[in-house]
Amino acid sequence: xTSYQPMAMNLETERLTMRSWAETDADDYCALVAERDDGVxxxxxxxxxxxxxxAASAETGIAxxxxxxxxxxxxxxxxxxxxxxxxxxxxxxxxxxxxxxHGHGYATEAARAVLDAAIATGRKRxxxxxxxxxxxxxxxxxxxxxxxxxxxPVDGKGEVVWLTRALP
Numbered sequence: 525x526t527s528y529q530p531m532a533m534n535l536e537t538e539r540l541t542m543r544s545w546a547e548t549d550a551d552d553y554c555a556l557v558a559e560r561d562d563g564v565x566x567x568x569x570x571x572x573x574x575x576x577x578x579a580a581s582a583e584t585g586i587a588x589x590x591x592x593x594x595x596x597x598x599x600x601x602x603x604x605x606x607x608x609x610x611x612x613x614x615x616x617x618x619x620x621x622x623x624x625x626h627g628h629g630y631a632t633e634a635a636r637a638v639l640d641a642a643i644a645t646g647r648k649r650x651x652x653x654x655x656x657x658x659x660x661x662x663x664x665x666x667x668x669x670x671x672x673x674x675x676x677p678v679d680g681k682g683e684v685v686w687l688t689r690a691l692p
Contacts, residue, residue: 527621530585530644535637542589552599573580584612603634610651617652631664643691653684
């Protein structure tokens with residue numbers, strides 16, 4: 525196994541800031557999950573998930589990071605690297621934002637910052653898996669240079685598109 529630099533845990537863009545999770549993010553995370561079709565999460569469960577995310581980051585050197593708008597200071601979602609359906613050597617880029625902020629380029633802006641952070645770790649390739657129905661997310665990944673690798677079914681959740689991007 526090749527050794528990689530840890531991913532930067534504080535990222536800033538023109539309009540966004542991303543930093544490690546805090547227990548105080550639990551309420552915002554619950555609200556984001558509640559927007560999903562299957563989303564119900566207690567604050568206690570959110571705190572536990574945040575603790576698990578922080579522990580995984582400490583172990584793997586990669587992270588999902590909460591996204592806040594710089595001017596407004598509000599939590600709008602998360603973006604980062606996860607093992608997901610991939611590996612720590614070739615992780616997945618993942619993001620989820622509140623519907624109220626869709627269509628403003630925030631996912632692309634956050635994902636570009638995470639892509640740069642992934643390059644800085646020394647990794648050679650990233651993956652992403654996206655539901656075939658999720659055209660906006662597929663567009664974000666296309667803008668970042670991801671290319672379709674294959675489509676596969678996922679346990680009762682329909683099909684996902686596997687995309688990949690080589691890193692310099």
